[in-house]
Every structure is written in structure tokens, then in C-alpha cells.
Amino acid sequence: MSYAATHDQHDDHHGAPKNFFQRWCMSTNHKDIGTLYLIFALTMFFIGGSFAMVIRAELFKPGLQLVQPYFFNEMTTMHALVMIFGAIMPAFVGLGNWMIPMMVGAPDMALPRMNNLSFWILPFAFALMLSTLFLPGGGPSGGWTMYPPLSLQSDSLAYVVFAIHLMGISSIMGAINIIATILNMRAPGMDLLKMPVFVWSWLITAFLLIAVMPVLAGAVTMLLTDKYFGTSFFNPGGGGDPVLYQHVFWFFGHPEVYIMILPAFGIISEIIPTFARKPIFGYKAMVFAIASIAFLSFIVWAHHMFAVGLPLGADIFFMYATMLIAVPTGVKVFNWVSTMWGGSLTFETPMLFAIAFVILFTIGGFSGLMLALVPADFQYQDTYFVVAHFHYVLVTGALFAIIGATYYWIPKWTGNMYSEFWGKVHFWNSVVWVNVLFFPQHFLGLAGMPRRIPDYNVAFANFNMISSIGGFLFGASQLIFLGVLIHCAFFSKKKAADRVWEGARGLEWTLPSPAPHHTFDVPPVIHDEELAHGNVHA
């Protein structure tokens, strides 16, 4: 009897529907829906990126040169909304859709038709939101946080609120699907503490989504009723308080930050052991660290609000609670480094992105610790230091993990190898220019340059010019990524092996490349030595 975790070679006897409309619009297949999510996220990434190019072009030198201030504000607002809800989150859902059933030995997601609905809501939600840019009165321009009373002045509030409701419904349905799949559809023998860290990270993220997306829906509903139905939730004139909106928003907003980074932690925990050819160091510690971070994310929301005038006791509580997050995050960083320590490392493109993630995300974490200090935050609040901080976390953190995951799994998805040379060209361009783009923004912030302004003091001119040059080149580097993806999917002659990477472990690598349309119709037998983190009983 074989001791390899195997699959049924007859998996693919039901092929994909031939009809384009049936296959892509009516799909209930987790792989096809995963592909749709990833293509959607990539499209939104380039749309959101083009908004960023407008911002950096306007900030290239002091003075107003290219766009009007209102349009600039629309760009900063839309850039954030598109990148957060349109690019990063759908990309993680796409990766989860593709990989979670294959990693736990399930034939598909638990609720395949709901999966289709979750995806197809998104294009309509974003069409609605982006359409506001072409409407009289313009799009939202008060920042992605939509603080009242500023956001209530926008004519497009109703469109944006409805779009956010749709995105929220999509995310909640996606999260319910992922939890139902992981808790009920695992192959017999795939115990919870044998699951890959990526699956664990998504399980915990899905619980965060379920807890906080309804809170955002509640907050924006109250904005809507304040503007159109005469309520005064946030209107002091009627007995309300705008600061209450900030509390409710950030009760959603801070866990949202972790929704965008926990799956990235999972991805890095898959890539590093593969290219270090060692099991992940401290598997259980990694899982508990993710759970701890998720718990702590619920009790730190007011660190975004130190400057509004909280009671001193609240300031101190939220400061220490925030700094506490460094402990489980430190556990993860040390465990990734320990996994690499003494390993037989090779530096293929996914590993390069993973290593860059560990280093650059840690820089973003350190500036986060600086921002957690109440007295220091009074200085940093609303400056470019904050912009530098969250872009290190979200670009060199979340985005680099998504790009690394794409290079890591695309041979399994397409059956073809990508061009390693062009992958490395993409990596080195990205990692150099992203630092040219964001590192000077720390200095701008410390010198006092406020965020969300189209014009600035001439004292900030040099660093802004450097940052803009980095921005244009980082943006252009992503076109290399697009080229690599198209080449890999349609033109690559180099076929991928089933176990694409020598050191890869886990059920997904026991499947053929490309993965058949239907997999694990019959549950596979699980053998511990095949699992990604090695000896689970150690």
C-alpha cells in the first residue's frame, strides 16, 4: 500500500463546460471562480494603480499642475477603496478559492452556487462605485474612512454606500463559505492541526470578516440615514456625535487591516518551508500567533483616533494593547527566520518575494510601533509618516505576498512554468522602486507634510520628486508582472511537474498540473509526512 497522499486519477472525467458563458458566468467550480476573482483583482489593481499615478504625478513638484484639488481628493479616496476592497481582498479570496479545497482534500467549496454569487456581485459593486467619477457632483472625496460631516457633503454618498453594502455581502458570503468548507469538507484524517498554515490563516480571517463587515454596513447605513432620512446619529445638532462614527468605523477598520495581512502570513508560511526545504518552524505557535493577532485586532481600534481627544485611560489602554500585537507578530517573524536557518535555500521568484516580505513588512511593523505611542502619534497623525507606514504593510506586505503566491501556484493552475528570468526582473524592479517610492515618505511625514493634499511647501519638494519617480517605476514594473502572467498562461512551452517545487509538501502537489477541473471527488488518504509542516506530532 502506498504511503503517499494521493488522488483519484479519474478526477478529471467531468471536463469544464465548453460554452464560455456557462463556464465563466454560471460557474460553481472553485477553481474557475478563483480564477475570476484573481483576474478581477488584477484589473482593479491596475485601475487603483492608475489613480496612484495621478496622485504621484500631481505631487511630483509643489504647486497645482495637473488636476484640480477636488479631483485629487477623489483620486486618494478611490485609490484606497479600489485597492482595499477591489484588489487585495478579492485576490486573497481568489487564492483561497483555488487552494483551500485542494489543500484540505475537499471536492469543492461547501456552497458552490453561493460562491458564484459572491463573485458576480463584485463587478456590479465596483461599476457602481467607479461610475460616480463620471456623475455630476463627482465621486467620493472625503477619504476611504468616510468620516462625517465631510462625507455627508458628497452627492455620491448613496452610490458609495450601496456599493459598500454589496461588497460587504460578497465578503460575508465568501467568509461563510470558507468557514463551512474548512469545518465540514476536510478529507477524513485532515485534523485541524494538520491543516496548512494558509488554510488556518484563512479560517481565522473569515471569522474576522464575519464579525466586522456587518459593523461597516451598520456604520455606512447610519451615514445614509443621516443624509437622506433626517436621523442624527453623527450630527451634534440633533444630539449625535461624529466621533461615534469613528469608533464604529475603526471597530471594523482595524480588524480589516488584519483581514488584509493574515492570509499573507499564511502564504509566506507555505512558501518559505518549500524553498528552505524544511518544515515550518513552530507550526502550532504560528497558528496560535495568527489567532492571537486576530483577537487583539478587536481591542485596538482607537489607536487610529488618539488625536480626537480620548480620555487618558483610553489612550493608555489602546497604546499598550497595540504594542502587545508586536509579540505574536514577532513570533511569526522569528519562526520564518528559524525555518530558513540551516535550510537548503534556493531563491526562485516566490522565495524572493517571501524574503522581501519578511524584511519590509517588519519595517512597516516598526513604524506601526512608533505610531502606537500616544505622544508620538500626536506628531505623526495625518502626516506622510502614516502613509509610508501603511504602504509598507500593505504593498510590501499584502501585495508582495499575493504576487509571491501567484508565482508559487501559477504552475499548478496553468500547467506551465513562468519565465524565471522575467520573474526575477519583476522582483528586483519591484523591490528597489517600492523603497524609492515609500521610504522617503517617512522623512516627509517626520518633517510635517500632511497627507491628502495636492500642494505642499517647497521644503518637501526633493523627497516628493524622488517618491514620484519611484512610484512611476514601481507602477511600470507591474506591467512586467502582467507580461509574465500572460506568457505563462498562454505561451509558455515549459510544462510544470505535478510537484512543481522540489521541497513542496501538501495535498495540492499530489494533483496533476494543471489541476483537473474536478479534484478529490473521493477523499484522499492523509499521510502526515506529506503535509507541509512535516511531523505534526513533534
Added chain:
Amino acid sequence: MTQPMTDKDATGNRRGVRRTVTILVAVVIGFYLLAFLQILLMK
């Protein structure tokens, strides 16, 4: 090597999915209402 899946296993899976979805939908509604409750309690 694959494992046979009995009707009992499949029914158990379906029941588990239904139970999970019911609980999670209740949590979603609860948190939606919590947003309003938080405002009312803090006023």
C-alpha cells in the same frame, strides 16, 4: 489511494454545512445590530 465516502458521511457533511451557515448568519446579523447598539449605548 482514496477513501470511500458513504451516504452517511455525505449527509453528515450537509447537516454540518447547514448548521455552520445558520450559526454564522446569526453572528452576522448580531454584529450588524451591534453597530447601532454601540451608538445608542455611547450616547
